[in-house]
Amino acid sequence: MPEPEKRMEPLINLHNASKVYKIGKLYINALKDLNLIIESGEFISIIGPSGSGKSTLMNIIGFLDILTEGSYHFRSKDVSYLEEDELSGMRNREIGFVFQNFNLLSRTTAIKNVELPLLYAGADRKRRQYLAEKAIETVGLKQRQLHNSNELSGGEIQRVAIARAIVANPQIILADEPTGNLDSKTGKEILETFERLHSQGRTVILVTHDPAVAEKANRIISLLDGRINRDVRK
Amino acid sequence: MDIIEMIRVAFSSIAGNKLRSALTMLGVLIGVSSVILLVSITTGFKEFLISQFSGMGTNLLIVNPGRTETRRHGGPGLAGVRDLTIDDVNALKKRATAIEGTTPLIVGTAEVKYLSRARKVAVLGVDEEFTNVINMQVFTGRFFSKEDASSARRVCTIGQTVKDELFGNENPLGKFIKIGTSRYRIIGLMEKKGTILGTEDLDDLVIIPVISAQRLFNTEALFGIRSKARSRFVIEEAKRQITEIIKKKHGNKEDFTVITQQAMLSTLDSILKGLSTTLAGIAAISLLVGGIGIMNIMLVSVRERTKEIGIRKAVGAKKRDILYQFLVESIILSLLGGITGIMLAFVGTVITSMLVPQIPPLLSLWSVLLATVFSILVGVFFGVYPAYKAAQLHPIEALRYE
Numbered sequence: 001m002p003e004p005e006k007r008m009e010p011l012i013n014l015h016n017a018s019k020v021y022k023i024g025k026l027y028i029n030a031l032k033d034l035n036l037i038i039e040s041g042e043f044i045s046i047i048g049p050s051g052s053g054k055s056t057l058m059n060i061i062g063f064l065d066i067l068t069e070g071s072y073h074f075r076s077k078d079v080s081y082l083e084e085d086e087l088s089g090m091r092n093r094e095i096g097f098v099f100q101n102f103n104l105l106s107r108t109t110a111i112k113n114v115e116l117p118l119l120y121a122g123a124d125r126k127r128r129q130y131l132a133e134k135a136i137e138t139v140g141l142k143q144r145q146l147h148n149s150n151e152l153s154g155g156e157i158q159r160v161a162i163a164r165a166i167v168a169n170p171q172i173i174l175a176d177e178p179t180g181n182l183d184s185k186t187g188k189e190i191l192e193t194f195e196r197l198h199s200q201g202r203t204v205i206l207v208t209h210d211p212a213v214a215e216k217a218n219r220i221i222s223l224l225d226g227r228i229n230r231d232v233r234k
Numbered sequence: 235m236d237i238i239e240m241i242r243v244a245f246s247s248i249a250g251n252k253l254r255s256a257l258t259m260l261g262v263l264i265g266v267s268s269v270i271l272l273v274s275i276t277t278g279f280k281e282f283l284i285s286q287f288s289g290m291g292t293n294l295l296i297v298n299p300g301r302t303e304t305r306r307h308g309g310p311g312l313a314g315v316r317d318l319t320i321d322d323v324n325a326l327k328k329r330a331t332a333i334e335g336t337t338p339l340i341v342g343t344a345e346v347k348y349l350s351r352a353r354k355v356a357v358l359g360v361d362e363e364f365t366n367v368i369n370m371q372v373f374t375g376r377f378f379s380k381e382d383a384s385s386a387r388r389v390c391t392i393g394q395t396v397k398d399e400l401f402g403n404e405n406p407l408g409k410f411i412k413i414g415t416s417r418y419r420i421i422g423l424m425e426k427k428g429t430i431l432g433t434e435d436l437d438d439l440v441i442i443p444v445i446s447a448q449r450l451f452n453t454e455a456l457f458g459i460r461s462k463a464r465s466r467f468v469i470e471e472a473k474r475q476i477t478e479i480i481k482k483k484h485g486n487k488e489d490f491t492v493i494t495q496q497a498m499l500s501t502l503d504s505i506l507k508g509l510s511t512t513l514a515g516i517a518a519i520s521l522l523v524g525g526i527g528i529m530n531i532m533l534v535s536v537r538e539r540t541k542e543i544g545i546r547k548a549v550g551a552k553k554r555d556i557l558y559q560f561l562v563e564s565i566i567l568s569l570l571g572g573i574t575g576i577m578l579a580f581v582g583t584v585i586t587s588m589l590v591p592q593i594p595p596l597l598s599l600w601s602v603l604l605a606t607v608f609s610i611l612v613g614v615f616f617g618v619y620p621a622y623k624a625a626q627l628h629p630i631e632a633l634r635y636e
Contacts, residue, residue: 064548064630085552092550103545103633107250119239120550164549 009076012038017070019056030056032226043198045206045214048223058207062174063090092120096165100177102157104149110160111145117168135167155186162193172203191216244563258531259571261524266575266605268517271582274595276510282593283502291369293466294495297459301491315489317455322480329479332472335366336461340447346440347412348400355396356439359447367462375407375422378443386445391422393437414450469494525612532564532620543624544632557625564617565610572609576602
């Protein structure tokens with residue numbers, strides 16, 4: 001029976017995951033014995049009030065940080081305690097980040113921003129340019145690709161960021177409050193872009209505190225005090 | 235990561251802070267240009283001194299009475315020193331095979347008069363081989379012959395300055411001048427030699443046969459003997475022969491000193507080498523200060539671009555990618571400073587050679603190469619720590635930095 005076997009190998013498998021931060025003399029349990037399985041191709045919202053552990057969970061899933069305890073298996077591979085440079089490689093290959101405050105390089109053209117992940121993947125100049133142009137076309141910004149990031153509007157900047165997230169064709173798009181700094185119309189367009197990426201087979205994970213945004217996803221995970229409070233599939 | 239892309243990023247970052255980058259480069263620029271300029275000036279000075287010395291004639295050997303190194307043989311003072319004589323000169327001429335010319339030398343000053351004009355000048359007493367040994371030639375007329383010299387004829391040659399002062403535009407050849415109390419006929423005008431080391435005027439002198447000079451100054455003793463070796467390969471042999479021959483005549487006592495021109499040059503060379511090393515060392519300190527400036531600015535740059543480092547790391551930059559990026563930037567900063575420094579030094583040498591045309595500085599290739607390599611090294615050395623700091627930043631903290 002091949003079907004259940006496939007389900008045995010989830011994309012992301014967090015088991016008893018804990019993360020403790022030390023701030024001064026204070027220890028903060030950002031994640032507490034959290035168990036989470038995410039399959040390939042899901043469209044997930046992670047929701048919760050500030051301090052609930054959303055950002056920490058996103059950092060762990062996105063290989064920006066490592067667990068204090070527990071395990072993280074990615075495609076069955078234990079990635080719980082990788083070295084910093086190995087984590088960089090994982091981010092580069094598997095994750096496309098979209099941040100709330102855009103995080104584009106200033107004094108750099110849109111196309112050069114989109115090329116960035118390919119640069120660290122070791123792609124040559126021609127390939128970088130080809131793939132970056134393709135990605136920027138996907139988000140509908142081809143005519144603006146040679147503008148510096150400070151010459152673009154908020155919605156355009158976020159679309160450049162999405163182009164950068166998909167350029168290396170990663171399995172996961174990880175978006176942290178992607179519409180937080182945008183007006184509602186632009187925000188809606190951006191969310192539609194994520195829906196389109198999901199329909200193309202990508203795993204999309206949205207971190208948000210906005211229930212209206214979270215509603216777009218097929219599965220909503222609510223966090224509270226570092227634990228999963230509710231896990232709803234539609 | 236692609237090196238061309240790193241260089242492109244470095245240039246755009248340098249261009250993004252033009253004034254700051256320019257001021258940072260200024261430190262290296264001043265260091266590099268002062269090192270090159272000082273080395274060029276001392277090299278030029280050395281060439282100048284060497285040409286002045288060789289202007290006296292090449293392969294020259296100088297015999298002076300007395301031992302300069304030790305007085306062991308002579309007892310107190312120079313009491314036991316025997317004078318150098320015409321006899322010694324003749325012995326050298328007859329027996330020293332490594333020598334192609336020898337002249338006795340007497341030096342003194344005397345009043346020289348022509349009509350009502352008088353001038354106190356240096357008087358050299360030499361023989362007919364003088365123009366062969368010392369690099370001074372007759373401009374018009376002739377030098378005295380062997381007969382003139384040995385029979386103590388009252389003939390002389392004069393330098394350009396003496397001619398100008400006593401004769402003006404008049405032709406001095408065949409005229410009589412009074413040297414001391416005797417009348418001499420001018421048979422030659424020496425070519426213009428200029429000054430040596432800016433002091434002695436080689437044109438302000440009168441040359442007479444050595445025997446005449448002995449009478450004029452009332453002395454048998456020579457001021458010294460000058461010889462010329464057959465080639466530069468036999469200079470040491472010539473020195474050995476001279477020493478042996480004169481020693482024999484002086485009762486086996488070495489109460490004189492033979493100096494080769496080469497020995498003088500090599501002493502000069504080592505003094506100047508020391509001088510130029512010291513000056514370059516002092517200038518190198520300013521290069522060090524320039525390097526510290528680079529380090530300072532790179533640390534500021536790393537702090538300012540923390541967010542950028544965070545973004546780069548988030549999309550997959552490894553530690554060494556960040557390290558190399560900042561290292562390339564500091565090397566380019568330093569190298570740009572170095573290259574402009576070299577250009578400034580070049581302009582400096584041109585200006586110096588216009589201001590002091592007698593002693594033009596020599597821009598040597600090795601000092602340019604050394605300065606280039608040094609400014610790259612400064613970039614690496616002072617860029618490593620800031621670049622290392624940048625590479626160590628944690629991506630989350632770097633991203634959060636505002």
